[in-house]
Amino acid sequence: MTITPVLQVGQDDRPAHRDPNVLRWLGAYAASMAGDGVYYVALSWAAVQAGSPAQAGLVMSVSALPRAILMLGGGVIADRFGPRRVVIGSDAVRCATVCAVAVLLFLTGPVLWLLxxxxxxxxxxxxxxxxxxxxxxxxxxxxxxxxxxxxMRGLAYRCALIVGAPAGGLAVAFGGAATAFGAAGLLIAVSVPLLVAVRVRELPPDDTPAGTTTTAWRDLVVGLRYIRRHRVLAPLMLAIALGDLGFVAPFNVGLTLLVDQRGWGAPGMGWVLAGFGVGAGSASMALAVRGRLPRAGQVAGGSIIAGSLAIAALAHVPSVLAAVGVALLIGLLVGLSGAMCGALLQTQSDPAFLGRVTAVSSLVSLGFAPLSMPLSAAAIGAWGTGPVFVASAVVCGLGGVIALGARDLRRAELPG
Structure with missing residues (x-):
């Protein structure tokens, strides 16, 4: 972990799906995400066994607050010390922590404070x-x-979700939460040697942040200024934030309450989520196969707007079959907009700033949006699913309007 294998010139020019270096990274990412899926099943099950539903909900939401507070600092760390080293270290810590909790649960049983x-x-x-x-x-x-x-990353993430959650359920059924936590730790552990074998390119000396001569706070300020002054990244960040805020509530707490109100039951919810997953996976597959889509900025903005209309329609469908069809469309459009926005972030950003750029783009979806779910649930209780889904769709659609209204973002293209 102290020696970083370096890519030589020309070694990173081959197609990504034929590059062993990319495939090692992709395997590590998939294993880590599958481990996350098992972990969340184990955590929710153990929390329900150890306390009341309200206490279990609190345990499940505990991670959102430090993620929101520290995410920008995490971006600085990734840029200062190198993303490969940081990913290896953080995966190792995640693995050790989960395995330690698995051992403790074997000895003591589920305890709320430990979870x-x-x-x-x-x-x-x-x-x-x-x-x-x-x-x-x-x-x-x-x-x-x-x-x-x-x-490819989006496709690996969808596959990891398909594998992780059922594997977590089987582990819980077979040996309880402790066994499930052990399985999660094992999956995360698989990613570490693969990441160690990944080679990275060195940054040009004039693009490398001067980590030894500047403070972390200065690096953060420089990164935020870089984003704010960038003609593509600045409106793209706002479009991503609004799109995430408009999507998270309907497809998390909103969908659960909608299914309950319509009497579709757990199987109905499963079919709706499956439809969304198929749509999102198809969008990722299209980008992985084609490599690029023309008019990336226009596609991103247009798919956000179209996806927002589909979100509003979901609350008014009359049957499970119609809901599955709308969810498939939402998955396709949200997956397409997410893939295009992610690709634009990758290609428009200076690699020396990508940790901070990713931190800002992830801050809303992974930090703030989960904290808004209790508010969304209360709003649905007061006004019903229809108005809340429509309001969320309006917020989401504003992201697409911003993407299409910003000239440089609208004209942005992916490299061929």
């Missing part, structure tokens, strides 16, 4: 892990392959 401490630790480490993961692709492949890598 809350684990969730808190995960939130702190995620604040460093997420920006580093976002900064790594630009250091392991050529610029022309970044859009394809973004599609």
């Amino acid at each position: 809350a401490a684990l969730a808190l630790a995960f939130g702190i480490v995620d604040a460093v892990f997420v920006p580093a993961v976002g900064a790594l692709p630009a250091r392991i492949t050529g610029r022309a392959q970044l859009a394809r890598v973004q599609g």
